[in-house]
Amino acid sequence: MxxxxxxxxxxxxxxxxxxxxxxxxxxxxxxxxxxxxxxxxxxxxxxxxxxxxxxxxxxxxxxxxxxxxxxxxxxxxxxxxxxxxxxxxxxxxxxxxxxxxxxxMRMQRWRDTPTGPSRTGVDAYATTDGSVPGVDLDLRMIHDTLSDILDFDRRGLTSEDVGYFDLQVDWGVMLAGRYPRLKHFEKEGRLNADQVASLKEFERRCGEAQEVLDHHELPKLDRVWEPERRRHQAHHS
CATH class of the missing domain: 3.10.450 (Nuclear Transport Factor 2; Chain: A,)
Known part of the structure; x- marks a missing residue:
């Protein structure tokens, strides 16, 4: 064809x-x-x-x-x-x-209007309570993406089914960027109590989902802190 x-x-x-x-x-x-x-x-x-x-x-x-x-x-x-x-x-x-x-559009479900975010530019994620801009969005995204994985598993889908590649990409983005960013602000004491609780709940859910993540060959949280293995020794110094 x-x-x-x-x-x-x-x-x-x-x-x-x-x-x-x-x-x-x-x-x-x-x-x-x-x-x-x-x-x-x-x-x-x-x-x-x-x-x-x-x-x-x-x-x-x-x-x-x-x-x-x-x-x-x-x-x-x-x-x-x-x-x-x-x-x-x-x-x-x-x-x-x-x-x-x-x-x-992949980000559309986290936007507040049908055609994209209502605010753009440097103040797109500005907050009224003084909290770190973008943290609440980060938390929604990591929770929702984990829910996508659990739903994918509940429906009995596998790596051969439509949607698996999207899960790999989305989960990789969460663990490579959103989650480490949240952990950084947690360490710096810049998350409010509700945000800390939401982050801890995400980590608890990930702990319960380890078998599902393994089954679908998706990385677990501890993989975030494991140094990348590279070809040349100089890259590890």
Missing amino acids: YPIHEDIILTPEQQKLVLDYVREVDFHLPGASAEDFTEVIPRARYGGWDFMSEDLESYLVGLKCTKPGFEDQNTFIRMSYGQLMGQPDAERLPVNDPVLASDD
């Missing part, structure tokens, strides 16, 4: 075909209408090869919603190659749900 198409830069005529189809099938975001899609992303992504679940004729066409208050909510609609080429007998693929592009 091999890709039979590639990405297409849509002409104005093809973009109009897309918008006509959007209105024909009443494709819209919750709280908006099909008429609120007035802008098409010119590059149509060929999805028939990139995603195993997609038809080989499938293209993913980006749409921007222009309804006031929805300007940052982007989505896509599935169309076939024949439709984009204007073929009268073109194959029509099942219409997808209008999901937000931001829904697939």
Whole structure:
């Protein structure tokens, strides 16, 4: 099997075909209408090869919603190659749900709005109680990621299943960055009582989950403090 198409830069005529189809099938975001899609992303992504679940004729066409208050909510609609080429007998693929592009961002579940954090820049994680910026987010992330692992195990999934690679990446990020950062601030006495309690609870949960972590070949907490073995002795000095 091999890709039979590639990405297409849509002409104005093809973009109009897309918008006509959007209105024909009443494709819209919750709280908006099909008429609120007035802008098409010119590059149509060929999805028939990139995603195993997609038809080989499938293209993913980006749409921007222009309804006031929805300007940052982007989505896509599935169309076939024949439709984009204007073929009268073109194959029509099942219409997808209008999901937000931001829904697939790894950090999205920890954001406070559908389109990302409401605060950005140097004050993005500023606190009102004087506690260390970002600590509460760190704690939510390490707890949630451990819960993901436990849920993955409860469902009887293995390294051969979809989602395992994501767990490896997410857990590695937590143990390589978030957790050591929290331990540093704990040692410096800069966590408040609730934050210390949450960190201790995470460590307790990890202790109970050691068998699960071993089963899925994921590192345990003590691995964080184990020096990395490198090829050249000079790296260990």
